[in-house]
Amino acid sequence: MSFNIALSGINAAQKDLDVTANNIANVNTFGFKESRAEFADVYATSIFSNGKTATGNGVKTAQVAQQFHQGSLLTTQNSLDMAIGGEGFFVTAEDPTTLTRNFTRAGAFNLNSENYVVNASGQFLQAYPVDSNGNPSSVSMAATRPLQISTSVGSPTQTDQVDMTFNLPSGGTEHDIGDFDPGNPDTYTSSTSVTTYDSLGEPHVAQTYFIKRTPDPVGPPVIAENSWDVVTYVDKKPVDIAGGTANVANASNPNTTIPTSARMVFGTDGELDPGTPVSPLPITTVALGSTNGADPTQTVTFNFNNPTQFGAAFEVSALSQNGSTVGKLTGIDIATDGLVKATFSNGSTVYMGKVAIAKFNNTQGLAQIGDTSWQATQNSGEPIAGEGNSGTFGKINSSNLEQSNVNLSTELVDLISAQRNFQANSRALEVNSTLQQTILQIR
Numbered sequence: 001m002s003f004n005i006a007l008s009g010i011n012a013a014q015k016d017l018d019v020t021a022n023n024i025a026n027v028n029t030f031g032f033k034e035s036r037a038e039f040a041d042v043y044a045t046s047i048f049s050n051g052k053t054a055t056g057n058g059v060k061t062a063q064v065a066q067q068f069h070q071g072s073l074l075t076t077q078n079s080l081d082m083a084i085g086g087e088g089f090f091v092t093a094e095d096p097t098t099l100t101r102n103f104t105r106a107g108a109f110n111l112n113s114e115n116y117v118v119n120a121s122g123q124f125l126q127a128y129p130v131d132s133n134g135n136p137s138s139v140s141m142a143a144t145r146p147l148q149i150s151t152s153v154g155s156p157t158q159t160d161q162v163d164m165t166f167n168l169p170s171g172g173t174e175h176d177i178g179d180f181d182p183g184n185p186d187t188y189t190s191s192t193s194v195t196t197y198d199s200l201g202e203p204h205v206a207q208t209y210f211i212k213r214t215p216d217p218v219g220p221p222v223i224a225e226n227s228w229d230v231v232t233y234v235d236k237k238p239v240d241i242a243g244g245t246a247n248v249a250n251a252s253n254p255n256t257t258i259p260t261s262a263r264m265v266f267g268t269d270g271e272l273d274p275g276t277p278v279s280p281l282p283i284t285t286v287a288l289g290s291t292n293g294a295d296p297t298q299t300v301t302f303n304f305n306n307p308t309q310f311g312a313a314f315e316v317s318a319l320s321q322n323g324s325t326v327g328k329l330t331g332i333d334i335a336t337d338g339l340v341k342a343t344f345s346n347g348s349t350v351y352m353g354k355v356a357i358a359k360f361n362n363t364q365g366l367a368q369i370g371d372t373s374w375q376a377t378q379n380s381g382e383p384i385a386g387e388g389n390s391g392t393f394g395k396i397n398s399s400n401l402e403q404s405n406v407n408l409s410t411e412l413v414d415l416i417s418a419q420r421n422f423q424a425n426s427r428a429l430e431v432n433s434t435l436q437q438t439i440l441q442i443r
Helices: 002-026 408-440
Strands: 035-039 057-067 073-075 082-085 091-092 103-104 109-111 117-119 122-126 160-167 190-198 205-211 227-234 237-239 264-267 283-286 299-304 308-310 317-320 329-334 339-344 349-355 357-359 369-370 373-375 384-386 395-396 400-402
Touching: 002 057, 002 408, 073 082, 082 384, 103 339, 122 408, 160 190, 160 205, 190 317, 329 395
Parallel strands: 082 400, 160 299, 160 308
Antiparallel strands: 035 057, 073 400, 082 395, 091 103, 091 122, 091 357, 103 373, 109 117, 117 122, 122 349, 160 317, 190 205, 205 227, 227 237, 227 264, 283 299, 329 339, 339 349, 357 384, 369 373
């Protein structure tokens, strides 16, 4: 019997050594969770045995329990590196079509040849599809899809709104609209320009000219005091303004076509007179984008926001437009809730998905499958799908990796303890063998 008892002790010490050695070997494995060998004594009795004198039958390995406490975080320079600060797991799959899901704490991800986000083992990171505002349509394991960073360039957006805020000089030089020539600065008072974009992303320069008019000296004024005409050219070509004043012949330069203009009239306080019927604001023009195959019906609305005429120099205090040209991917940003945002060189942003997070009622029931991954079992329960930075799922830290939670100092002490335990049981086995040999030599 003592042979078996000592042998069970040797087996237990070997198991302890194996577990400790595996922990030490994975001390630098990202997302690794250490294990702990747990033992139980073997004690067999029957109704006919004397329990007061029973000695026990040795030891057995009850289980090798995984320890899922948090590992320390390591900062990296890769935005696709992620670490979870909490109980959650990243969800991965062996290929884009399978419904089998694996779970991992190792967040060292990168892009494969098809721009899917994968780990070093080639497993595909799963995410929830999102709408244009970044909201997931469904939060469930069945809704997860492989996260793919779009390889296409940012789509262009045609301009349909231009916003301007400016001050026109009250002491500006007055001109006759009939003398206007965009190539001669002496025929207009002030000007500004903005780059607009057609439906194909081609840029077009829209130049806006402000001409202070000379008021009528006698009779009912057609041109009132503090009146300004606004003329717009796109790519140096005249553009008629919808609802503007009629075309006027160019007296000084008959080769110049003057488009229709809009008129602004200011009061004595320098503010725009809202009651002037000849002030069609905002101004709607037709952009000249049809020559390159772009949308020929594109319209651009020029919104003059609180224009003024004060005794100061001409100044544009705000100028913006809502179009954009073709863009290339310039960066990936992952928020604490897992929302993946792609930024393009044209200033546009696109939400690619939201990284899926899962947790379990019993994490120690998960089955290890290698490559720092686990699968759900009956003991662990079904995975509970969730989002980062909510509840106990944990916050996603981009440009970070979770290091192994192995405490090397503790493992080295356990290694010495397991070694001594192995030696002691070996000694017990040796002593038992000596006693048996002594008995056999009795004559």
